[in-house]
């Protein structure tokens with residue numbers, strides 16, 4: 001049985017179409033990522049699946065229960081870490097945790113095993129108010145609070161936004177461990193580099209799912225010729241490449257440009273072309289796409 005099923009869900013806010021015919025499933029013990037920019041519709045989908053908001057159309061199940069009729073059962077079986085931290089800022093770490101345990105009719109001791117690895121990292125500060133914690137510590141506490149009733153399904157809405165790089169890495173390590181305990185995890189992130197850490201991902205933009213697959217499969221299915229180009233004149237080169245006949249798309253990536261051509265070329269052909277066009281110090285190499293390359297490729301309007 002799938003942990004989450006989403007079938008043709010559509011949601012409008014007035015004239016804004018936040019979700020348009022969204023469908024996918026998440027298996028038990030699967031780490032599934034919703035990858036998309038701000039405003040893509042990720043939070044709306046989380047609110048619908050955690051039974052806080054009704055969809056206009058479509059249906060879904062969470063932990064085997066239909067989202068509309070059996071919301072009470074669902075609320076007992078899911079953990080939800082909303083985008084903005086759900087912690088009580090004027091309660092301490094240990095008070096927040098006890099509070100969440102109590103509202104689910106359980107105790108911290110009963111479920112300590114599940115949170116132990118995470119909690120030991122913040123336990124030395126357990127008397128500190130949540131409002132006085134760093135972003136990374138707040139995030140760990142919020143995850144402990146979302147897990148304290150042993151949920152079957154965990155919803156994490158942008159859990160690493162505003163969190164430092166080290167804490168982000170640690171957080172994904174924790175998710176890997178939780179998954180081995182059979183918990184299904186739906187996680188959203190605007191960070192494309194985190195996508196590769198998921199079992200499967202859905203790329204979402206403007207309320208629509210553009211692609212669903214494992215990140216590795218998405219990368220190996222990408223068949224377009226892709227080059228990374230380095231130059232001391234990045235901006236002039238970008239403008240030059242934008243209007244060339246062989247260019248399908250060109251975008252800045254850090255200090256380099258990523259160029260997709262409309263037919264295969266040798267690196268030497270590209271470099272030769274750039275040299276005779278006045279970009280004498282440019283170097284090119286063929287590269288494997290990142291999830292960001294794939295996202296930008298599918299999100300570009302088809303000419």
Ligand SMILES: Nc1ncnc2c1ncn2[C@@H]1O[C@H](COP(=O)(O)OP(=O)(O)OP(=O)(O)O)[C@@H](O)[C@H]1O
Nearest residue numbers: 013016017018036037038039040041042043044045
């Ligand atoms: N309560 C609301 N009323 C009107 N429009 C809304 C409301 N909530 C969200 N929207 C709009 O719906 C679309 C999807 O928003 P949503 O918050 O679900 O996206 P998101 O991917 O979670 O992005 P973010 O990270 O910015 O929250 C956006 O265009 C947003 O402006």
